Amino acid sequence: MKIGELAKQVGFTVETIRYYEKEGLLHPALRDPANNYRRYDHSHLERLIFIRRCRTLAMTHEEIQVLLQARVQPNASCETINELIDEHIHHVQARIAELQILETQLIELRGQCRAAHTTRDCGILRELDHPTEELTEPAVVHSHVPGSQCRGGQHK
Incomplete structure (x- = not known):
């Protein structure tokens, strides 16, 4: 075809x-x-x-390559596959935790402006003008994607 x-x-x-x-x-x-x-x-x-x-399942190309290689070795142990999936689960759990922190921060930010005002009086914009310690010194979280890392939820 x-x-x-x-x-x-x-x-x-x-x-x-x-x-x-x-x-x-x-x-x-x-x-x-x-x-x-x-x-x-x-x-x-x-x-x-x-x-x-x-x-x-949000697997990287490297992870997929390992799984594809395993498919052509039907008599090999699947221990490597189990370890790969366990590691992937760990990265997904870490990402979920990062997203929960992000959600909390956004909810707190949204709480800064409960009603419609002029943008001059918007609590969200006022809050964003004053970076918190988290924004000035983001934590570095290592991603499961080789060569990348996360800073405050954004991949670099």
Whole structure:
């Protein structure tokens, strides 16, 4: 099948499929000698469905690569897979905690302006003009995405 057909079946864009090929998550398709179009088979579809499921679970490309490698070693121990998922759970729990702190801060900020005023008298704007210690010295939280970190909930 052509890339457009594959994209439609799996619910990805053509660009995403090309990106996954470039990144090594999807093995390259053979080219049709008649027109040089990429030709995808059922194995590509199955792999993309697997990748899509992993992405819905917020897994990184590195994590997906580990899982894809494990799929081709059916007699190997699944200990690495269990550890990967345990670590991913830990990162999700940490992110939830960060988001709960953010929610509390936003609720407190919203409490600074309980009624409509002129922007000159808006308690939210007045509060944002005076940074708190948290805003001037954000805590660094390490993300499970290699090479990135979180500062006050924003990835750098």
